Amino acid sequence: MSVHHVNTASDLQETYDLLVVGAGPAGLSAAAVAAECGLSVLLCDENGSPGGQIYRGITEASAATKARLGKDYAAGEAIITRFLATSACYAARASVWSIAPYEPEVGEASGLEVGVSLAGAARLIRVRRAILATGALERPFPIPGWTLPGIMTAGSAQIALKTAGLVPSGRTVIAGTGPLLYLLAAQLIGAGASVNAVVDTTPNGNRRRALAHSFDFARSAYGLKGARLLAQVHRYTRVIRNVMALEAAGDGRLSEVVVTYRGGTERLPADLLLLHQGIVPNLNLSLASGCASGWNDRQATFTPTIDEWCQTSVPDIAIAGDAGGIIGAEGSALHGALAGMAAAWRLGRLSEAERDKRAAPVRARLRMALRGRLFLDELFRPGDDFRIPTRPETIVCRCEEVTAGAIRATMPLGVRGPNQMKAYLRCGMGPCQGRLCGLTVTEIIAQERGVAPGEVGYYNVRTPIKPVALKELAALPQSDSAIKAVAGFVEKPVSASHPRTQE
Amino acid sequence: MFRRLPDHKGDLVTFTFDGTPLMASKGDTVAAALLAAGVTRFRTTPVSGADRGPYCMMGVCFECLVTIDGRGNRQACLTTIEEGMRVETQHGAATYPTGISA
Structure with a gap:
């Protein structure tokens, strides 16, 4: 078969x-x-x-x-x-x-x-x-300048490598947090690409919180892999830590990455910036x-x-x-x-019994596979300032080019959640349908209102969830009642015994 | 911005971008083919006219929209390159021939 x-x-x-x-x-x-x-x-x-x-x-x-x-x-x-x-x-x-x-x-x-x-x-x-x-x-990573050509996600570079054998050429900076950051750096270095710097935005406080789960992590498959990756990346490229702010600059395309870390600000010349702060x-x-x-x-x-x-x-x-x-x-x-x-x-x-019997060993393996997840979630939880932009000029909704400043300035109109914000500013109404701004808009509103994001909610997402050509929709077969609801009548096929009538 | 690894095997495919003939590797997505050819700007936005290029390469961000064989709003990262394809920068919102004359 x-x-x-x-x-x-x-x-x-x-x-x-x-x-x-x-x-x-x-x-x-x-x-x-x-x-x-x-x-x-x-x-x-x-x-x-x-x-x-x-x-x-x-x-x-x-x-x-x-x-x-x-x-x-x-x-x-x-x-x-x-x-x-x-x-x-x-x-x-x-x-x-x-x-x-x-x-x-x-x-x-x-x-x-x-x-x-x-x-x-x-x-x-x-x-x-x-x-x-x-x-x-990949989670939205709203920093000033992140819409410039030359800025892509870490995942996109991996896809280019997997599907087309492409690796970055020119000056490359990888920035953010999460296991993929170091995995990608190691893979690119291994493939002969030059990685000029890894900018690690993992908040320092995370390490303390993650420590509570470190025993499970050390026993997990992730533990050893992670240690090897870190050692490898450190050997071949520069790693910048204690990062407080990140910005991309350039005229029409990326030319430099501006990193503010404890001790100063540095402008790194770059042709490609790969961003990543976990997946959602x-x-x-x-x-x-x-x-x-x-x-x-x-x-x-x-x-x-x-x-x-x-x-x-x-x-x-x-x-x-x-x-x-x-x-x-x-x-x-x-x-x-x-x-x-x-x-x-x-x-x-x-049968229920057969389902449970087959599921038991799968559940046991799932428990093993999930061991170490809590540690990863805590360690790589992106910092507030990287999820909820503070600089007003930062674009939040890339499609409609709505900035963090515009969203905050609209709050006094009495906005309670993202759907009202959408009505005022069109954020989330472009072709990506909120995929690249939804979480950010929710969290900005929650921050402004001083409530939990769960209380603010998310965009009402409606079908079609992918753009569909109107001619495709128009060509779908319609029921008589649907046609009648729109047109007010249904055209009957013309035949001798059923003369054409309008209802 | 990207280069092809020497051990990547694939038959060559020719296509054009804004009229310039370019080469791709068979099986490439249009986005990968353009990146390999050194193209960074795929479109300009309908809102401010700013330049944009691919961001996610997996079909969620819609930043890589281009015009392919005369049809706009095509996701370059989800479309496989084909011999003779005519790819163009998408300027602002896509326009469609309506077939209706005034």
């Missing part, structure tokens, strides 16, 4: 038992487990090949690339091989832009209706359940689908509310992997497997 590749919207079936969104470790595992249990599964993913961002490009990667990226990257192959051997349907380069309860014109509502775009055409299909494995994105769940699809979420202070982000079987507040929707709160690649694969088993149980393919 092997997966069935779906290449056009018309190749999609009318219905599937299960939709999985995202082909990273969580989505691949969820889809594989569910398909092995006998469910008809559709896996939709935006990229051209499976693996998500963490295993991006691995099916096409050369031996040299794999060697360069190490065995954590190569681990993705087993997950992909397992998925490709199932009977699931796989739609690469497909965007899922809507998930809503299916409410037929007659009969009872059941399952979900899903809007998918593929190869320039849109389709509405029905599924009984959905697992959202939309992964994570990619929430747009779960929010637009109505899944409840809450503020997670340890990870300084909103995370969806899910139970031990990945079930959300919406009856037919589950969330697996980093999309449900950051748990890393290994944890995500195991989490996805649990979500797949739960789907098979809910759709009658696994």
